[in-house]
Amino acid sequence: MKQYLKQDEWRIIEEGFDPDHHKASESIFSLGNGQMGQRANFEEAWSGPTLQGSYIAGVYYPDKTRVGWWKNGYPEYFAKVLNSPNWIGINVTVDGEMLDLFKAQKVDNFERILDMKNGVLSRRFSVILNNGKRLTVKTDRFLSMERPETGVVKYTMTPNEDCKIIFTPYINGDVENEDANYDEKFWNILETNAVLNKADLLCQTKKLDFRVSYAMETELVGAEASEEQPFSDELHSGNHIPVLASKGKEISLTKYVGVANSMNHEKDELLSVARKKASEAKTLGYDTLLKEQIAHWNEIWEHSDIKIKGDIAAQQGIRFNIFHLNQTYTGEDERLNVGPKGFTGEKYGGSTYWDTEAYCIPFFLMTSPQKVVRNLLIYRYKHLRKAIENAEKLGFTNGAALYPMVTMNGEECHNEWEITFEEIHRNGAIAFAIHNYIRHTGDEKYLEEYGLEVLIGIARFWSQRATFSHDKKKFVILGVTGPNEYENNVNNNWYTNKIAQWCLNYAREASEIVKKNNPGRFSEITKKVNMDPPTEMGVWKSVAGNIHLPYNEEEEVFLQQDGFMDKEQIMADELSPSVRPLNQHWSWDRILRSCFIKQADTLQGMYLFEEEFDTETIRRNFKFYEPRTVHESSLSPCVHNILAARIGDLDKAYEMYLRTSRLDIDDYNREVHEGLHITSMAGTWMSIVEGFGGKRVYKDGKLRLYPIIPEQWKEYSFRIRFRRHDLEVRVDQEQVEIISHAKDEATLTLYDKEISIPAGKSVTIPLNIKYHVKK
Structure with a gap:
């Protein structure tokens, strides 16, 4: 763990300047508003370690997959969440010396604060530059939740002596992705412009022709600018704003930015829209925009806040998770989804994993209007045709649908074979999300409109993926990877088989519901998908009723998969802390041969289908698997928390709650510098609401x-x-x-x-x- 942040109920606070923490803090203090996001990069120049990150929801780049050798069915590209042009930048020089905290002579009184209640990021520090100049700096910025195409930066300086300061607010199109497979840059800069107090930039992705425009207007308070110089070149636009600063007198530069993209506007209107947004923001002014921001977040917190008395670490943890969930996804646009890193980093690529259905939907079901979850489900419905094409590439027929492990537009864009081809349990999460939505809302009409078609495609996949074993006299599912990714290419993963069985049964049940409620619509759907209901539903019933679910008689537990007990049974507490996380210290071969579980797998199924199991069965399985689980997936602790609470093991439930809620704040897995674990944050909410x-x-x-x-x-x-x-x-x-x-x-x-x-x-x-x- 890396514990350097101060505990506070409503704020994340970093006191003291340490460049070694900077990349982690860039993730933790990130901002977003559903339409765009920004890592907590400094506004002024920074020459130290950094992951620059500015993101536009839904905009991506299909970077060519990089693999050692090609396999049939491999996705052609890996979708990159793009680092977009930098709009927050404000370079500062003081008597010719560039302000750069990494190079400064001394930095004092450094404090960085994320105000989660109001969605505002602030910094305060004093600095002595190498030319001996001393000054104090305050910065505040937010992405407007009320106006999701607007961002604001307020940069305030107070010098300790008379000096010449040059502010250089700019927009920088010369950006790159840290994870680019072939070290290429992904943007064409089409246009840059600058006039007094204003600048803009229009850019285009080199593939797919996404376009984004940025426009800024500036406002100077506390001094008069002299000889302001607008500038623009092929990649940048901005203004040099010289100021003669007086000792002890505060000078503030506010930068109002409008951002427009081609998902929401016509391409030939983007610059005018961005300019209009920037101008409107400046007209309203910083204080009015801030009041709107505070009011909007108050409304969000009214319905989603969780209050804990007597435990500041626990309180800070849950609010941190809720804050990032709400600023990542607002439910207003059915084309968008909840990316695993949200607006905090590039890792994983793609915008959609099974995490959304398994973890995020329970959160949004209970805290948001019904339309928010409906939009998440419609997102998958609109990708059904692509899911069928994905299955066809792997040899499936007759409308069988395999939803992708990672996607932006419904196509599979993940290039690790053990996940792309084998982690097929994701199909089950999508079906379960439909069921989860309906049992919470009573909206059975969703089945008629969208849901049944998805369920039929998924059931067709499972009925074809299962094969009959004459040895076991059961249907088996071979060569899979379950949620526990520390075991690949296994046979009869219990969770995969269990959710396949459930999907087949639920598809039959949903068919009967639609047939009863709206016979005409049922006939229309079956004709559309070329389905003979008695025949296909008979097959589904046969497979589901005879599927192999591994069980160990001696331990009286459901077995992770066939052959799990052949592994050496070592408990996780026998491991030295020096080899954790395992994936950063052990070879993959050694991990795969071990019994250690990356995340809840068998227990994941017991969580989803808890109705089917009595307390003692859950307890036996929990006591067997928990000691073997290393929780090196962010998705694991919350499920263990819920089941521990279920069996009355409050000590373990509390331990797992702190682990899930403070996973990123305390950097349990030593990877927060790559971005936050946004989707698992919903598991923190589940830990309290469904656990305790x-x-x-x-x-x-x-x-x-x-x-x-x-x-x-x-x-x-x-x-x-x-x-x-x-x-x-x-x-x-x-x-x-x-x-x-x-x-x-x-x-x-x-x-x-x-x-x-x-x-x-x-x-x-x-x-x-x-x-x-x-x-």
């Missing part, structure tokens, strides 16, 4: 709560939306209070007792500290 709060919605569509509380907390509370109801749950060491913010009566089950809460009222009952979800 015991929130469940089973197949019957009823809301259930089974709250427990760690001894480290005095109280916690969360708010959830469920169908027409808006409920707040407060839990302390003695009682549980359910408060209704709804307009009509809410009914739910609390500790297996059905209760009704009138609109605007609350119900309080004693905490049942020994209660488990199922007796």
Whole structure:
């Protein structure tokens, strides 16, 4: 772990200047607003280690896949999340000396603060330059949530003596990706312009013709500029703004930036739109834009905040995760999704993984309007044709659909064979998300409109991917990688087989629902997909009813996969800390031969299908797999937290909560410099609401709560939306209070007792500290 940040309930605080922390801080202090994002790069020059990162949602580059040798079915490209032109830059020279903290003589009183309540990033520091000049600097910036094509930077300096300062606000199109496979740059700069107090730039991706325009306007307060010099060349545009600064007098330069892209505007209008956005922002002024920002974030926090009393580390952790989730995805655009790094880094490429369906949808279901999750599901529906093409490339037929592991537009763009070809469980997460949405919302009409077509394609894939073993007299699924990526090319991964079985059964169930509710639409769908329902559904039933699910009689646990017990059974606590994380110290061969589990796998299935298992079965499996799990995937701790809480192991649940909530803040896996783990942040929310709060919605569509509380907390509370109801749950060491913010009566089950809460009222009952979800 790397613990250098101060604990605070609403802020992330870095005190003291250490260049060794800089790349990690660039990730942790990142900003976004759903449409664009920005790593916490310095505005002024910085010559030290850095990962420059400015990102536009949905804009990507199909970089040619780089592999040792080609295999049939390999994706042709790896989608790059593009580092876009740098719009935050403001170079500063003081009497001819460039301000660069990496080269400065001395830096004092350095403080960087991410105000999560209001979505504002600030810095404060004092510096002595190599020419002996002393000054203090304050910077503030935010990406407007209210105006998602607007960014603002306020740069304030106070010199300790009279001097000449030259501010150079600019837009820089000369950017590159750190992860470029062939070291090429991905942008063409089409146009640059600059006049007094204004500059702009229009750029185009070298493939696919995405276009983005940037325009800035500046405002100087506290001094008069002399001989301002606009400049532009092939790659840059900006203004040199000389100022004669007086000792002790504060000078502030505010930079208002408009950003427009071709996903949202006509290409020939981009510059005019960006200019208009910048001009509107300047007219409104910094203070008005900030008030809008604060009001917008207040509305977000009203519905998604989780409050914890008595544990600042836990409180900071959950708010950090909720903050980044909400600034990454707003649900306004069904073409967008929740990237695994969001707007914080380049790693992984692509915008969409199975993480969205398995982890993010539970968060958005409970904290956002219904349309947000519907848009996430429609995103996958619109990629169905591509999913069928992906399956066809691998030899599947008749409309079988294999959704990609990584995608931007529905095409597979991941180039590691063990994931591209084998991690097929992702199909199950997409089907389960449809079920999860419907059981929470009651929106069965979604099946008629979109969902059933997706489920049929997925069921066709599973029925073809399974083969009948005459030895086992069962259907088997061979050559797969489960969620636990520390085991590749295994046979009969329990989780994969289990979710395949569930998908086949749910596709049949969904077909019957649509047939009953809207026979005409059912007939239309089956004709469209060329389906003979009795025949195909008969096949699905046969495969699902006879699928092999590995089980160990001696341990009485579901077996990770065939042959798992052939491995040497060493526990994770026997490993030396010096070899962790394993993937940074061991060879891949050694990892694959070990019993160590990167992330919840068998337990992932028990989490999804908890209704099917009694408490003792969950306990046996948890006690078997938890000691073998190294949690070197960000997606792992939250599932272990939820199941630990389920079986009453509060110490383990609390340990896993801190690990998931502070994964990036404390850099558990020593990789935060590459970007944050955005999708797993939803797992932190799940850890409280589904773990300690015991929130469940089973197949019957009823809301259930089974709250427990760690001894480290005095109280916690969360708010959830469920169908027409808006409920707040407060839990302390003695009682549980359910408060209704709804307009009509809410009914739910609390500790297996059905209760009704009138609109605007609350119900309080004693905490049942020994209660488990199922007796």
